[in-house]
Amino acid sequence: GDLVTQMEGPVTLSEEAFLTINCTYTATGYPSLFWYVQYPGEGLQLLLKATKADDKGSNKGFEATYRKETTSFHLEKGSVQVSDSAVYFCALNYGQNFVFGPGTRLSVLP
Amino acid sequence: DTAVSQTPKYLVTQMGNDKSIKCEQNLGHDTMYWYKQDSKKFLKIMFSYNNKELIINETVPNRFSPKSPDKAHLNLHINSLELGDSAVYFCASSQESLTGKGYTFGSGTRLTVV
16 A cells, blocks of 8 residues: 655754655555644644655755655755754655655754 | 634543544535544544545544534544543545645644543
């Protein structure tokens, strides 16, 4: 079945550090890919998305590129802020199937 | 103006009780979902309703019953609550014809069973 795997957390970085959170997927077709973010005590928010190979999603300084050849959708940000501390979920959508990865907790220290 | 609203936000109850969580969306979406997020932050789909018909029912105990009076509402009723039911429950909605746009999530209901 469809599956999404993410790097184990937690990830702890200093402010202004470079961030990468790895995400790989297994799917039978060509899914759409997403990153969702969950800030402490809040619900899930769509951060960015890509719907086809080589698409790059970007938002709030975050970006991720849909790589069909490596079945990956790694999340990157050049300079993280304390306010980026949250749990990040990679997800895929194909037809009626919507699958989340386990989530990666990011803590950014001042 | 909240797109997907859930009530209550917090729910503390004793084992054995029956409780309901309500969800409403004003986006005109045709599919609604319930997800359970456990203490380790894993998100698992529980139910999906499309135009008032159940289309997904992952292996969820039959103590959980979704009820959809219309396509804007999907309520979750839980009978005989158990300690293991403690989690955050998220409602979501999507428009099938807009696949790729992603879901819109509610803010979650934190259920604590004591």
